[in-house]
Every structure is written in C-alpha cells, then in structure tokens.
Amino acid sequence: xxxxxxxxxxxxxxxxxxxxxSAAAWRDGEVEQDLTGALHLSESSSEGTPPSNTVPNNxxxxxxxxxxxxxxxxxxxxxGELFPDVDERLTELKQIAQSPExxxxxxxxxxxxxxxxxxxxxxxxxxxxxxEDNAFRIQLSRSQSVPLAYVKLSSEYLTHVGSVAxxxxxxxxLAQFGVVYESANVSRIDLFVDFFSSVDxxxxxxxxxxxxxxxxxxxxxxxAFSGWVIGAGGVISCRLYDKTLEIEKQSKKFYLHExxxxxxxxxxxxxxxxxxxxxRGVLTQKGxxxxxxxLGNLSGLWSYATTEWLRLTLPNGDDQTRSxxxxxxxxxxxSSIDWETNGGPLSSRFSAARVPGNDWLCKIGxxxxxxxxxxxxxxxxxxxxxVFKDALYVYHxxxxxxxxxxxxxxxxxxxxxxxxxxxxxxxxSIEAEEQASIDKDAAEYRKQSDGE
Numbered sequence: 001x002x003x004x005x006x007x008x009x010x011x012x013x014x015x016x017x018x019x020x021x022s023a024a025a026w027r028d029g030e031v032e033q034d035l036t037g038a039l040h041l042s043e044s045s046s047e048g049t050p051p052s053n054t055v056p057n058n059x060x061x062x063x064x065x066x067x068x069x070x071x072x073x074x075x076x077x078x079x080g081e082l083f084p085d086v087d088e089r090l091t092e093l094k095q096i097a098q099s100p101e102x103x104x105x106x107x108x109x110x111x112x113x114x115x116x117x118x119x120x121x122x123x124x125x126x127x128x129x130x131x132e133d134n135a136f137r138i139q140l141s142r143s144q145s146v147p148l149a150y151v152k153l154s155s156e157y158l159t160h161v162g163s164v165a166x167x168x169x170x171x172x173x174l175a176q177f178g179v180v181y182e183s184a185n186v187s188r189i190d191l192f193v194d195f196f197s198s199v200d201x202x203x204x205x206x207x208x209x210x211x212x213x214x215x216x217x218x219x220x221x222x223x224a225f226s227g228w229v230i231g232a233g234g235v236i237s238c239r240l241y242d243k244t245l246e247i248e249k250q251s252k253k254f255y256l257h258e259x260x261x262x263x264x265x266x267x268x269x270x271x272x273x274x275x276x277x278x279x280r281g282v283l284t285q286k287g288x289x290x291x292x293x294x295l296g297n298l299s300g301l302w303s304y305a306t307t308e309w310l311r312l313t314l315p316n317g318d319d320q321t322r323s324x325x326x327x328x329x330x331x332x333x334x335s336s337i338d339w340e341t342n343g344g345p346l347s348s349r350f351s352a353a354r355v356p357g358n359d360w361l362c363k364i365g366x367x368x369x370x371x372x373x374x375x376x377x378x379x380x381x382x383x384x385x386x387v388f389k390d391a392l393y394v395y396h397x398x399x400x401x402x403x404x405x406x407x408x409x410x411x412x413x414x415x416x417x418x419x420x421x422x423x424x425x426x427x428x429s430i431e432a433e434e435q436a437s438i439d440k441d442a443a444e445y446r447k448q449s450d451g452e
C-alpha cells in the first residue's frame with residue numbers, strides 16, 4: 001500500500017461507539033474484513049473506538065453525523081378491477097379536463113377522504129386515468145390484464161407519516177375505486193441516508209468506486225460540485241449528492257431543515273444524501289415482491305447495495321485486484337446503518353394540496369410591487385399597495401369585459417383554475433350532482449313504470 005493511501009486512512013479515521021450489532025447488515029465476509037482492516041490501520045483515538053458493523057443514531061463527531069434515513073420514494077401496484085360506475089365517472093371527468101374552456105376544466109376533480117384529486121386530461125400507457133395531489137399520483141386501468149392501480153407515494157407524504165401509514169391511507173382510497181385482489185407489489189423503492197461529514201466528497205476520482213454498474217458520473221450545479229451518480233438507468237442506481245444545494249436550487253424541500261436540526265444539524269454545514277433506487281427487477285431477484293417483504297428486509301437490501309453492488313474504496317496502486325482495496329472509512333459508516341432502528345423524526349406538518357410556499361409567493365409579489373412603485377416614483381409602502389391594487393383592477397377589469405364576464409366572475413374563474421392545480425378547493429357541488437343523479441334515476445323509474 002502506498003504512503004499516500006496510508007496517510008489518507010489515518011487522517012480520515014472516524015471515532016464513534018456502536019451501541020448494537022446487526023448481523024443482517026453484513027453478508028459479505030470479504031468486504032467486512034476489508035473494512036476492518038482499513039479501520040485498524042488508523043491510529044487509535046481517545047475520543048472513542050472505530051465503528052462496529054452498525055451505526056447508532058447518536059453517532060456524533062466531526063467526521064460523520066447521521067441525521068436521518070428511510071424511504072424517500074415508493075412506487076406500488078395493485079392487481080384488481082375498477083368499479084363500472086367509477087370508470088364511467090372518470091371518463092366524464094377526463095373529458096371535462098380536455099375541454100377547451102378553462103371554466104369547464106376546473107370541474108375535473110375527484111374528492112376522496114381528505115383528498116381533492118386533480119383528474120388529468122391525459123392518461124398513460126395502459127392506464128387511461130391519472131389522479132394527483134401532493135400525497136399520491138394514482139394511475140388507474142379498466143383492463144384486467146394489467147394492475148388496477150399504479151401509484152407513486154410522494155416523498156413529502158412519506159416524510160410525514162412513514163411508509164406503513166401512507167400505504168394504509170392509499171388502501172382506503174383504492175377500495176373506493178375498485179376491488180383490490182392482492183396486497184401491494186413494489187415497483188420501485190428509494191432508500192436514503194442524510195448526513196454531514198468533514199470528508200471532501202470530491203476528493204476521490206471515479207476509480208475509487210468499485211461497482212457492478214456500467215456508468216459513473218459526477219455533476220455540478222452552477223459550477224459547484226453537487227455529487228456522484230452511479231448506474232443511472234439500471235435496475236439499481238445510486239446518488240451521493242449535496243442535499244442542501246439540491247433543496248436550494250431545485251426541490252425547495254425546506255421542511256427537511258427542521259428535521260435535520262432536530263438531529264443535530266447546525267444549519268450551516270452541507271448535508272449530503274446517499275440514495276439507492278431499487279427497481280422491481282432487483283427486488284424480485286432477492287425474493288422481495290410485496291411491500292411487507294421489502295419493508296421487512298431493508299437492512300439486507302441496504303447491505304447488498306453498499307457491500308456487493310457498490311463500494312467506495314481507498315485505491316491501492318500496488319494492488320491490481322480492486323476487490324482487495326480497503327473500504328473508505330466514510331463508506332464504513334454509511335454501509336453500516338442499522339435499518340432496524342428509528343430513522344429519525346417525521347415532519348409534523350403536511351398538506352395534500354400542491355401549493356407553492358409562502359416564501360415564493362411573497363418574493364414574487366413584492367418584486368412586482370416594488371417594480372411598479374419604482375416606475376411610479378412611489379416610496380411609501382401603503383401608497384404603493386393602493387396604486388398596485390388600482391392598476392390590477394383597471395387592467396383585469398378590461399380583460400374581463402372582453403370575455404363577457406364581470407370582474408368578480410373573472411377573478412373567481414382564475415381562482416378555481418388554480419384551486420384545481422393546487423388541490424385546495426372543490427369546484428363542484430357534490431350534493432347537487434348526487435341529487436341530479438337521484439332525480440334522473442327517479443325519472444327513469446317512472447318512465448318504465450308508465451310503460452313508455
């Protein structure tokens with residue numbers, strides 16, 4: 001082993017006492033020996049001992065701090081049969097969604113439980129109906145040759161209630177669409193670990209990854225290193241990326257900040273996410289098809305992903321056999337997460353509505369107001385608000401006139417359009433529709449009774 005490799009192991013040596021052991025977390029004996037050897041090459045520390053084969057949630061040092069872990073995305077399918085009356089109703093709503101008139105499209109909604117689903121104007125291959133809110137994206141089929149439903153459970157909803165409770169709510173919804181023959185099959189599951197570390201994630205090159213995947217790539221966002229992607233497009237893939245940067249620039253999932261702080265994040269350090277996407281091909285290969293089987297074997301799946309399919313190593317130029325290269329100490333922590341323990345706190349707030357954040361709304365609102373104030377030479381905020389309101393009224397009152405609407409009706413139409421997109425307001429009277437259906441059935445009954 002080169003002197004440079006020895007020095008990198010010694011400088012990177014982490015310290016943290018392990019509190020429990022999990023044999024399921026380690027199935028590859030050779031890899032376990034490699035890790036043990038790599039860690040034992042480092043100098044001992046008075047702050048603790050090297051990690052054993054599990055990492056406790058209270059592991060807290062400058063080298064590695066575990067914040068959260070769990071299921072980020074979940075895709076499920078359910079064999080079953082759509083109710084004929086639901087099929088008929090969804091056909092009507094899909095046609096409404098396809099209307100060229102916006103005031104008609106707003107009625108393409110399907111309320112169930114506490115959800116107001118938007119009914120999409122287009123379906124997907126083999127699934128003619130798509131309904132969506134912030135918790136679920138549900139694709140429904142009328143054919144018995146394919147599953148009744150194919151559903152994506154949102155990461156935000158999983159962060160709020162967890163996988164088991166989220167799937168239980170989904171079951172209650174699907175039971176109102178049709179008959180479900182079997183328990184949920186897993187089409188895809190994404191497992192994640194959020195952490196911060198003193199390790200520079202750009203300090204190694206692609207050769208340090210020892211993997212069965214065919215592709216290894218690194219990426220940047222606005223010239224800032226954002227992470228690694230291994231095996232993109234395969235039945236299993238991995239991402240190690242700067243989650244704080246991704247939230248700021250892309251997803252805007254700022255609710256994670258609160259959960260990280262509860263676990264010890266200082267609000268400033270970069271939080272990195274290691275995430276594995278496991279598709280059905282690899283799940284069934286391991287003998288796990290049903291959701292209960294997958295959730296009951298997360299430790300085994302994580303072990304396979306981080307010890308057999310992929311490893312981050314300390315390359316040894318003196319040894320051409322890459323399987324003998326010692327594991328990077330950071331990977332020792334990440335591969336040793338004990339999935340039988342609590343993955344961290346759940347978020348306390350969630351809404352099934354897909355609404356933009358108040359921060360974003362206030363930001364664009366103030367930007368527009370300030371621009372108008374600057375154009376008019378106004379510095380007083382209250383005066384600016386009054387002028388802005390008057391300008392809005394003059395402009396949109398003119399538009400409503402050309403459309404043949406009153407200003408109030410024009411505004412109401414705009415609100416209902418957004419309400420359908422945001423899943424916030426039901427734009428139809430369910431009671432009136434039910435009464436109309438009752439009246440129609442009664443009229444048909446009288447017609448038949450009179451012999452017509």
